[in-house]
Amino acid sequence: MSALFSEDFVAALTSLRIEARRVPRGGRHAEHHAREPGSGIEFRDYRAYTPGDDVRLVDWRLYRRFERLFLRLLDEVRDLPCYVLLDTSDSMWLDDARRATAARRVAAVLAAVSLNQLDAVSIHPFGADLGASSGTVEGKRGLHRVLGFLEALEPAGRTDIRTSLEKFGRLPQRHGLVVVVSDFFDDAGLDAVWQAVRALRHRVALVRLVAASDRDPTIDGELRLEDCETGSTVDVTVTDRVLARYRAAVAEFEQGIEQLAARRGATLLEVDVDQPVLPQFAGLFPDGVLRV
Amino acid sequence: MTFLGIGPWAVVGVVAAMAAALFALHHLRVRPAVQRVPTLLFWRRAIEESTARHLFARFRHPRTWAMLVALAGAIVLALADPTTGDGARRHRVLVVDTSDATRATRDGSPAIDAVRDAACAWLDDLPLGDRVALVASSRVVAGFDVPRPAVRDRLDTLVAGGASVARSVDVARALANGRGRSDVTVFAVSGAPADTDDVAWVAMRTDRGARALGAVEFVDALRVRVDAFAADDARRLVVRADARDAISVDVPACAGPGSAWVTVPGVPADGRDVVVALEPADATPHDDVVRYRLPDHRARALDVDASLGAVQWLVDADPRLVPANEGAAALAVRADGGGGSIAAGTRMRVAARPLGDAAATHRLPRLERDVTALGDGPGDACLTAGDAVLARLDRTATPPVLVLAADLFADDGIDGARVLRRAAVAAWLARTLHDAAGVVDGAIVARAGDDTATVLATDARGRAVPRPIPVAAADAAPVAIGDARVAFVGAALAPAVVQDGSAPPVSGGGFRPWEWLALVALALAAVDAALHLRRRIP
Numbered sequence: 001m002s003a004l005f006s007e008d009f010v011a012a013l014t015s016l017r018i019e020a021r022r023v024p025r026g027g028r029h030a031e032h033h034a035r036e037p038g039s040g041i042e043f044r045d046y047r048a049y050t051p052g053d054d055v056r057l058v059d060w061r062l063y064r065r066f067e068r069l070f071l072r073l074l075d076e077v078r079d080l081p082c083y084v085l086l087d088t089s090d091s092m093w094l095d096d097a098r099r100a101t102a103a104r105r106v107a108a109v110l111a112a113v114s115l116n117q118l119d120a121v122s123i124h125p126f127g128a129d130l131g132a133s134s135g136t137v138e139g140k141r142g143l144h145r146v147l148g149f150l151e152a153l154e155p156a157g158r159t160d161i162r163t164s165l166e167k168f169g170r171l172p173q174r175h176g177l178v179v180v181v182s183d184f185f186d187d188a189g190l191d192a193v194w195q196a197v198r199a200l201r202h203r204v205a206l207v208r209l210v211a212a213s214d215r216d217p218t219i220d221g222e223l224r225l226e227d228c229e230t231g232s233t234v235d236v237t238v239t240d241r242v243l244a245r246y247r248a249a250v251a252e253f254e255q256g257i258e259q260l261a262a263r264r265g266a267t268l269l270e271v272d273v274d275q276p277v278l279p280q281f282a283g284l285f286p287d288g289v290l291r292v
Numbered sequence: 293m294t295f296l297g298i299g300p301w302a303v304v305g306v307v308a309a310m311a312a313a314l315f316a317l318h319h320l321r322v323r324p325a326v327q328r329v330p331t332l333l334f335w336r337r338a339i340e341e342s343t344a345r346h347l348f349a350r351f352r353h354p355r356t357w358a359m360l361v362a363l364a365g366a367i368v369l370a371l372a373d374p375t376t377g378d379g380a381r382r383h384r385v386l387v388v389d390t391s392d393a394t395r396a397t398r399d400g401s402p403a404i405d406a407v408r409d410a411a412c413a414w415l416d417d418l419p420l421g422d423r424v425a426l427v428a429s430s431r432v433v434a435g436f437d438v439p440r441p442a443v444r445d446r447l448d449t450l451v452a453g454g455a456s457v458a459r460s461v462d463v464a465r466a467l468a469n470g471r472g473r474s475d476v477t478v479f480a481v482s483g484a485p486a487d488t489d490d491v492a493w494v495a496m497r498t499d500r501g502a503r504a505l506g507a508v509e510f511v512d513a514l515r516v517r518v519d520a521f522a523a524d525d526a527r528r529l530v531v532r533a534d535a536r537d538a539i540s541v542d543v544p545a546c547a548g549p550g551s552a553w554v555t556v557p558g559v560p561a562d563g564r565d566v567v568v569a570l571e572p573a574d575a576t577p578h579d580d581v582v583r584y585r586l587p588d589h590r591a592r593a594l595d596v597d598a599s600l601g602a603v604q605w606l607v608d609a610d611p612r613l614v615p616a617n618e619g620a621a622a623l624a625v626r627a628d629g630g631g632g633s634i635a636a637g638t639r640m641r642v643a644a645r646p647l648g649d650a651a652a653t654h655r656l657p658r659l660e661r662d663v664t665a666l667g668d669g670p671g672d673a674c675l676t677a678g679d680a681v682l683a684r685l686d687r688t689a690t691p692p693v694l695v696l697a698a699d700l701f702a703d704d705g706i707d708g709a710r711v712l713r714r715a716a717v718a719a720w721l722a723r724t725l726h727d728a729a730g731v732v733d734g735a736i737v738a739r740a741g742d743d744t745a746t747v748l749a750t751d752a753r754g755r756a757v758p759r760p761i762p763v764a765a766a767d768a769a770p771v772a773i774g775d776a777r778v779a780f781v782g783a784a785l786a787p788a789v790v791q792d793g794s795a796p797p798v799s800g801g802g803f804r805p806w807e808w809l810a811l812v813a814l815a816l817a818a819v820d821a822a823l824h825l826r827r828r829i830p
Contacts, residue, residue, distance in 0.1 A: 091330035185331035222324040245338035
């Protein structure tokens with residue numbers, strides 16, 4: 001294990017689960033219960049036979065007793081492909097890469113949970129464009145491959161969420177769960193994020209990385225602020241009034257993210273990059289289960 | 293070329309030094325600390341909102357900065373009033389009184405010493421680029437080509453006991469004539485002829501007599517100016533018309549120190565010669581006598597052509613009146629309001645000052661017109677001459693008089709329109725910037741080189757309020773007009789330097805290029821501010 005992912009960290013991941021409210025048809029046998037009955041092994045219910053039903057599901061023992069045809073409905077368990085879109089833009093690597101570290105840990109958590117549930121996982125880093133993915137990883141032993149991929153990630157320039165997600169959407173993928181892990185600091189604004197997220201034909205979860213310094217910066221006086229991604233600068237005299245307006249802008253941005261997630265029907269998680277990730281995830285997973 | 297009275301190389305040096313200082317300051321300025329942030333999204337929002345609430349925040353815009361620099365440069369140029377060519381270097385003629393009066397002792401030392409000391413001090417304070425000539429005892433002691441240290445040496449060698457200072461002044465005038473911007477400055481211990489009021493006098497205050505006499509005629513009256521160093525009750529002012537009718541003024545003439553104006557009534561303006569004198573004469577009697585030829589102000593009856601109608605009358609019957617719009621003193625009479633105030637064929641009594649009369653050597657022109665015939669009608673009457681004349685009807689006088697501004701400029705060879713425009717702009721600025729009550733509707737008076745012109749404005753209560761307006765820097769000769777309704781604000785006895793008449797500083801018409809530039813820059817700044825506000829106001 002590396003410094004980024006300790007043994008304890010990895011061991012703690014096994015207690016978490018992701019439950020999808022809807023599971024896509026087809027796919028492999030896994031642990032996600034489909035809403036409709038299927039061809040699993042666990043009994044769910046009986047239903048009267050109607051012409052056209054699969055006769056292989058007829059319970060002949062009941063027929064012998066009641067001379068009527070009933071079908072045995074079985075619970076179907078399928079897999080839920082998990083696509084983790086990981087923001088690796090330059091802003092994530094600012095301040096000792098604390099955002100990137102938190103983001104990779106989040107991705108590791110998600111990957112570990114999914115792999116534990118026999119789901120397929122792929123990591124798609126993005127910055128100005130969609131980067132090379134980790135490929136589909138399956139099986140619990142694939143976690144080390146995911147962690148190694150996360151360890152090797154590099155800064156990927158500025159943030160362009162729309163371009164990256166549109167490119168991801170054009171990839172031939174099974175429907176599954178898309179988790180976007182980012183700070184969502186895109187110069188194009190939240191409209192671009194909305195356009196990108198709206199076009200995804202997957203279940204979507206947004207993991208927003210927040211830092212206390214973003215909401216309440218501890219700076220003062222005459223400053224030249226430099227955007228770490230674009231290099232553009234702004235001269236600011238930081239006063240109480242300016243700080244108040246800054247906080248108002250941040251609050252408006254956060255409210256916009258929440259509205260965006262609500263409109264899309266996506267799950268929104270917030271992870272404080274200055275706090276350990278796992279305890280936060282434990283809090284975000286009620287009873288150890290995240291329902292998406 | 294001069295700039296703020298500094299020579300060209302000095303200007304270049306100053307500009308270079310300022311540029312170097314600015315360059316150094318630019319590089320030594322406190323630079324803001326650079327702080328890297330994950331995004332500028334929120335900071336831009338914060339700054340945008342604060343920009344809309346801070347007046348000077350818009351100056352961050354480079355275009356506005358450039359405009360400000362241009363505006364500042366134009367204003368500096370307008371204030372500095374740079375000149376080129378022959379007018380750049382001022383020629384100064386120093387006249388030192390070495391007449392017998394300078395032999396007098398005061399406080400144990402001869403008066404000539406005080407004159408010399410004052411002249412030396414004056415000489416030391418002159419700008420280096422100016423050329424100086426020295427005149428004393430009606431001869432040129434040092435010409436313009438003599439270096440200044442040599443001029444000073446020759447100044448130290450002057451002794452009392454020379455010719456009259458009046459002749460020295462004539463020599464100095466001849467010397468300065470044709471030299472472009474030139475001054476004649478006289479250092480004297482006694483008075484001087486009144487017609488030398490275009491030169492500066494530095495009084496040594498060693499004489500108790502009058503320094504100068506001046507006068508201006510009015511209808512049936514004469515106003516005499518007496519500049520005195522000290523009160524001298526022993527002397528009286530005497531006015532003799534045609535050397536026959538001695539009119540003794542029952543007013544102490546030398547009520548000084550300062551300038552005193554004495555009105556001498558009963559002097560008919562009928563073209564006769566008048567002698568004004570201070571009697572008994574003192575040691576310099578030529579200073580105390582001045583001669584005038586009074587203009588002919590006798591009323592003339594004019595038949596007004598009935599075909600012109602009842603509202604507007606153009607008085608052109610008098611051959612001594614030039615047609616309208618051909619001169620600053622063209623005379624036209626108009627009765628506003630109609631209503632039969634002047635019926636066709638009314639005989640109007642118009643007393644006019646003869647124009648172009650070479651004998652009228654007085655400086656101050658007449659300001660009054662007898663408009664008794666107009667005063668009975670409704671509305672104001674005014675005289676117009678071109679587009680530059682302002683006038684007001686003084687109904688408080690008996691009979692009502694028209695106070696003209698344009699006439700003030702006619703004798704001095706000044707473009708009155710230009711002075712009026714400058715004053716109007718200044719008044720507009722004053723009214724706009726300082727929210728001064730009142731509207732400039734009165735006479736605006738200025739003469740060549742005067743520091744200040746006075747505008748008669750009307751305040752909210754309808755009272756006439758004189759407002760001093762700076763017109764140009766240089767001359768500051770005291771002038772009183774009429775019954776002090778319009779008066780110059782200037783130094784009466786201050787040792788001011790008077791511009792020689794050869795190059796009046798406020799002639800030529802219109803604004804200087806720098807002034808136009810400043811006005812254009814101001815207008816652009818106003819447009820920019822308006823556009824900025826328009827963008828900011830939803």
